[in-house]
Amino acid sequence: MNHRHLLPDEIDLLLDDEVGFGVTPLRAHVRECARCSALVDEARVAVDALEAVPHFAPSHLFSDRVMAGVPVFVPWHVAARDAAERWLPQARRTRYIVAGLATSVASLVTLAILWVATQTDALVLATGAAGGELRSVAMDAGQRALAAILGEQAFRLVQGAGPLGIAVALGILVLATAGSVAGFRALALASSRRRA
Amino acid sequence: MPPALDLQNLPDADVVALAQNGRDGAFRELIRRYERPVFSLIYRMVRDRELSEDLAQDTFIKVLNHLDRYRPEFKLSSWLFKIANNVAIDHLRRRQLETVSIDGSPHAITTDAIEATSFDIVGGQESALDELEARELGTSIERAIAGLRPEYRSCIMLRHVEGRSYEEIAATLDLPLGTVKTYIHRARHELRRSLEHLRESG
Numbered sequence: 429m430n431h432r433h434l435l436p437d438e439i440d441l442l443l444d445d446e447v448g449f450g451v452t453p454l455r456a457h458v459r460e461c462a463r464c465s466a467l468v469d470e471a472r473v474a475v476d477a478l479e480a481v482p483h484f485a486p487s488h489l490f491s492d493r494v495m496a497g498v499p500v501f502v503p504w505h506v507a508a509r510d511a512a513e514r515w516l517p518q519a520r521r522t523r524y525i526v527a528g529l530a531t532s533v534a535s536l537v538t539l540a541i542l543w544v545a546t547q548t549d550a551l552v553l554a555t556g557a558a559g560g561e562l563r564s565v566a567m568d569a570g571q572r573a574l575a576a577i578l579g580e581q582a583f584r585l586v587q588g589a590g591p592l593g594i595a596v597a598l599g600i601l602v603l604a605t606a607g608s609v610a611g612f613r614a615l616a617l618a619s620s621r622r623r624a
Numbered sequence: 625m626p627p628a629l630d631l632q633n634l635p636d637a638d639v640v641a642l643a644q645n646g647r648d649g650a651f652r653e654l655i656r657r658y659e660r661p662v663f664s665l666i667y668r669m670v671r672d673r674e675l676s677e678d679l680a681q682d683t684f685i686k687v688l689n690h691l692d693r694y695r696p697e698f699k700l701s702s703w704l705f706k707i708a709n710n711v712a713i714d715h716l717r718r719r720q721l722e723t724v725s726i727d728g729s730p731h732a733i734t735t736d737a738i739e740a741t742s743f744d745i746v747g748g749q750e751s752a753l754d755e756l757e758a759r760e761l762g763t764s765i766e767r768a769i770a771g772l773r774p775e776y777r778s779c780i781m782l783r784h785v786e787g788r789s790y791e792e793i794a795a796t797l798d799l800p801l802g803t804v805k806t807y808i809h810r811a812r813h814e815l816r817r818s819l820e821h822l823r824e825s826g
Contacts, residue, residue, distance in 0.1 A: 440809055474815040477765040478784035483660035484667050486677050491655045493677075495648070497685040502646030 433457075434464045442468055443475050570598065577601065637696040644691055651688055658701060659684075662708045665781055668769055669712035679715060683708045702796045705786070709778045709797055716774050768818035772811055779804055780811035 434442075438454050458465050502510075517523055574597060575583040586597040631639055631653040639657075642650035662683055667676040686707050687700075694700060769777060778797060782788045790808070794801045 436809060436813070440805070440812070443812065470820070471812060471816055474765075474768070474812060474819055475784055477819070478769075478780065478815070481763075481765060481769075481785055483664045483785075485660050486663045486680060490659055490663075490677060490681065491652055494655055494681050494684045494688070495651060497681070498651060498688045500646050500648050500651065506645045 433461065434467065439464075439468055439471055443471055570594070574598065574601075636700045640691055640694050640696075640700060643688070654688065654700070655684055658704050661701070661786060662704050664785070665705060665708050665778065666712045668766075668781060669709075669774055669777055670715055671770060675715070679711045680708065682711055699792070701786075702788075702792060705782060705788075706796045706798070712778070713774055764819060765815075768815045771818050772814055776807050776811035776814070779807040780815070783808050 434454060434457065441451055442454055442458065458468055517526060571583070571587070571594070574586065574594065578586065578597070578601075586593045589596070631642070631649060634642075634653075636654075636657075639650050639653050643654060659680065663676055663680045666679045666683070667673065670676055670679065683704060687704055694703070769780070772780065779793055779799075782793045782796065783790070788796065790801055790804050793799070793808075794804045797804070799807075
């Protein structure tokens with residue numbers, strides 16, 4: 429090593445601050461050889477100047493111009509999470525309180541639904557009984573109305589025919605009522621045309 | 625609106641993940657981090673401020689529109705520099721101002737062998753433009769950088785301004801490791817000569 433000067437590749441190794449067994453004799457030679465030391469120093473001036481060059485800055489609108497060419501797409505799961513987070517408070521303590529209240533309300537609602545489900549039989553029975561009561565009330569009202577319109581004798585005749593007879597009688601009554609209304613309307617119209 | 629994040633202290637991979645989730649601020653943070661290095665690299669290649677902004681803008685748009693291809697095991701900055709170098713070199717080729725060099729025999733593996741088997745053609749137009757642009761840039765080292773060939777320029781900039789290793793530069797510029805070392809060696813040699821010449825003439 430001491431009998432020759434550094435090769436260009438060896439100067440590069442020193443400029444790159446390489447470490448290792450191969451570099452140690454090079455450093456030793458540079459310490460002893462004025463010519464090689466000067467070459468390394470000259471090369472290092474250029475490298476130091478390079479490492480000191482500044483970064484240039486683009487215009488202040490550069491970022492906006494780039495973003496104008498970049499369509500920003502929000503995935504659906506991120507949008508859903510953002511929408512949910514908008515409803516949540518920012519502070520952690522408040523979030524814990526809200527979570528506790530929500531859990532309590534959810535638990536109460538769940539218990540209420542379960543209780544209702546266990547009471548299903550009683551509900552069905554009550555509904556059936558109420559339905560039967562309603563039917564008998566409606567039948568009584570219908571019979572009293574028929575008796576009032578047709579008279580007791582005619583009503584007893586219809587009643588003897590059973591529920592079918594009562595339904596037929598009610599149907600005839602509705603038709604007669606509708607016919608009467610239509611007839612009176614026609615008379616009224618005819619009368620108004622004569623007057624006109 | 626999601627809570628504000630401290631993006632400045634997050635590593636690139638995390639900021640990219642936020643950008644992939646549609647965070648506008650994450651995109652802007654990536655631009656903020658690398659706009660100066662990318663713009664500087666391109667500016668020192670093409671030496672035109674307005675053009676450099678356009679090319680840097682194209683670089684960022686290309687990368688940010690394809691963030692789905694990003695892999696965390698690789699550096700985002702390397703990807704940006706790769707695209708930046710490609711757009712700058714493409715522009716220079718279209719402008720036909722770069723010097724043409726044929727880099728020696730494919731069988732040459734040492735620096736001396738490459739130098740012995742290569743030849744260079746220097747475009748006359750480049751020296752006048754170099755001089756004009758270098759005056760604008762102002763310092764001796766900028767003038768010296770402007771005098772380098774584009775392929776040397778990008779390698780030496782990535783090595784000494786961006787602090788990349790030889791392996792990273794080879795991966796970024798899609799060059800063999802030996803070629804990168806050769807380019808950097810030649811660039812250092814030319815810079816040394818230019819600075820010496822400037823010192824003597826100045």
